[in-house]
Amino acid sequence: MKAYVVRGGFGLDHVVQVDRPIPEPGPGQALVRLKALSLNSRDIGVIEGFYNPERTEGLIPVSDGVGEIVALGEGAARFKLGDRVCGIFTQSWIDGEPTPANWTSTLGSPLNGLLAEYAMLPEEGLVRVPDHLSDAEAATLPCAAVTAWHAVVEEGQVRAGDTVVVQGTGGVSMFALQFAKLQGAQVIVTSGSGEKLERALAMGADHGILYTEKADWENAVLAYTQGRGADHIVDVGGAATLNRSVAALRVGGRISIVGLLSGAAVEDFAIVPAILKKARLQAINVGSRAMFESMNRAIGHNGLRPAIDSVFPFDEAVEALRRLKTGSYFGKICITL
Ligand SMILES: NC(=O)c1ccc[n+]([C@@H]2O[C@H](COP(=O)([O-])OP(=O)(O)OC[C@H]3O[C@@H](n4cnc5c(N)ncnc54)[C@H](OP(=O)(O)O)[C@@H]3O)[C@@H](O)[C@H]2O)c1
Structure with a gap:
C-alpha cells in the first residue's frame, strides 16, 4: 500500500511516499481502507517536530480519516464489513474522564496516523459516521x-440565549459555530479576513469582528452584548x-482553552480581571469515543455539513499540508483516496 512517512528530519520536505505491506488484522482489530x-x-506540529520529536522518524502522520472496514480480526464484532468508520483521535479514551495513559494513544503521534491507503485499528477505536x-x-x-463539541456542548453546556465567541x-x-447555533446561542466570529467573515455569516454566525482592523475585539464583543459580555x-x-x-467574558462565563495558534504560553496572564469576572477556564483535549458518538447523533439528526475549504488527491498530500501552513483557508482541508 502507499503511505507517507516523516523521514530523515522534520518539516514538509521530509514527508515522503513509501510502499508498505497491507497489515493483517489481529484479534479485535479492523482493517480500514481509507477513503x-x-x-x-x-x-x-508533528511533522515539524513540535510534538513527540523523538517518536517522529518513520511515523505515518495525520490523525483524521474515514474509511471502509475491509477485514476483521478474530472476535471483532462491533462492526461488519463495509461499515464506514472514523478512527477516534485518542484511541483508548472510550468514556468518562481521560487518564494520563490515554495520551499515549493519539493517532498521528505517537501512534501512526492515517496518511496511507489502509490502517489497522482496534475496533474499540472506531465510530460509525453519519x-x-x-x-x-x-x-x-x-x-x-x-x-468543538466537547467545548461547546459537553463541558460548555451552551444554552439557548447564550452568546458564544x-x-x-x-x-x-x-464546528463550534455550528454546535453553538444548534444549542440556540447567538455566535460572534472574529477573523482576520473580511471574505471569511462573510462565509461565516452565511453559515449562520450572527456577528463578525475583523480583528485585523479591531485588535481590541473584546470591546466589540462587549458593545455587541450591551456591556454584558459573552457567555462562552x-x-x-x-x-x-x-x-x-x-x-x-460576562461575569461567571466560561472560556474553553483549546488552541495555541499565537503561542503556547501566556506570560502576562492577568489574574485580577479573571477573578473579577469569576471566569471559568476549562481546558479541552479533543474528546472521548462517547462524545464522538453523541456528536454524530446530533450531526445526523440535524443534517449538519462541515465547512470544507479544499480537497486534494492522495498523491498531492504534501501540497494539502502546504496549504495548511498558509493559514489562508476556511474550514477543513481534505484529501481523498
Ligand atoms: N485542545 C484540543 O483538543 C485541540 C484540538 C484541536 C485543535 N487544537 C488547537 O486549536 C487551534 C485551532 O485549531 P484548528 O484546527 O481549528 O486550526 P485551523 O483550522 O488551522 O485554524 C486556523 C485559523 O485560526 C485563525 N487564527 C490564526 N491565528 C489566530 C489568532 N492569533 N487569533 C485568532 N484566530 C487566529 C485564522 O482564521 P482567520 O483567517 O479567519 O482569522 C486561521 O485561518 C490550534 O492551535 C490547534 O492546535 C486544540
Missing part, C-alpha cells in the same frame, strides 16, 4: 469537530487572545 482524510494544524456526509466531510470529524474561521471554530468563548488563539477573552 478520505482531513488535516489539523497539529499534523504540521450517512448523509460525503467521505471528505466525514473525515473532518475526529479532532476538530469532537473538540469563536476565534478565526479554522476547523474547530467553524472558544479560545484558539492562546498567547495573544487569552487576556482578551477574559475581558470579553
